[in-house]
Amino acid sequence: MSSNDIRHIVFDIGKVLIHYDPDLPYSRLIPDEAERSWFFANVCTSEWNIEQDRGRSWEEAEALLIRSYPDREDHIRAFRRHWHEMVPHAYSDTVAIMEGLIADGWDVTMLTNFASDTFREAQRLYPFLTLPRGVTVSGDVRQIKPDLAIYRTHTETFDLDPGATLFIDDSPANVEGARAAGWQAVRFIDAQQLRGDLAAYGIKPSHTAPSPAAAAAL
Known part of the structure; x- marks a missing residue:
């Protein structure tokens, strides 16, 4: 396939454009590694967090866990309170690629599993997230990757031709979801x-350095 066949390029965000690691604040809040592993496996699990990406409010999410783990209230509330520490830096080389594509005139959008409020916080922390033509945020549309519905929503919202769309995501499941929706897709490993x-x-x-606004956030 050639560039003549691709007209739209869609970026994931977490672990593609910005780093994400919930362990960062919790290594300070729960110093014991075994206890911290238990906490993520049993309390603030990935399955619990994905529901905020699907649109559940943090208030509801916290209340749900606090009912079951009242002695862990402070650690449960810390997930949202210290969320900004989980996204400590951008991937400058990938940002440069995205900005180069935009500068070259490519139609660039973003499709992300993200809670609505934390995504807006991420945009304030990393202004380059406002540069693409637009974004579909799972928490806004109450759909998540790799479900087919969110790819179709993105296609319809931004008037994309699925067969002419190239998707970049770090998750194999999300890459396969895009392909099932008729998109081209590649798994992100690193900028190279x-x-x-x-x-x-x-x-x-074009090989460009990140824009001044982006560089300030890196």
């Missing part, structure tokens, strides 16, 4: 791999 994947489609973005 992404450049190679884009080149395989005949896409070679």
Whole structure:
């Protein structure tokens, strides 16, 4: 396939454009590694967190856990309170690729599993997240990857041709979800791999340094 066949490029955000690691604040809040592992496996689990990405409010999410683990209230509330510490930096090389694509005139949008409020906080922390033409945030539409519905919502919202759309995501399940929706898709490993994947489609973005606004956030 060549660049003539691709007209739209869609970026995931977490672990593609910005780093995300819930362990960062909790390594301070729960110093014992075994206890911290238990907490993430039993209390603030990935399954619990994904429901905020699906649109559940933090108030409801916290209340649900506090009923079951009242002695862990402070640690439960700390997940949202210290969320900004979980996204400590951007991936400057990937940001440069995205900005190069935009500068070259590519139609760039974003599709992300993100709670509505934390996504707006991320945009304030990382202004380059406002540069693409638009974004579908799972918490806004109450759909999540890899369900087909969210890919279809993104396609309809931004008037994309699925077969002419290239999706970039770090999750194998989300990549497969995009392909099931008729998109082209590549799994993000790192910026070097992404450049190679884009080149395989005949896409070679301008090599630019991040914009001043983006650089200030890196």
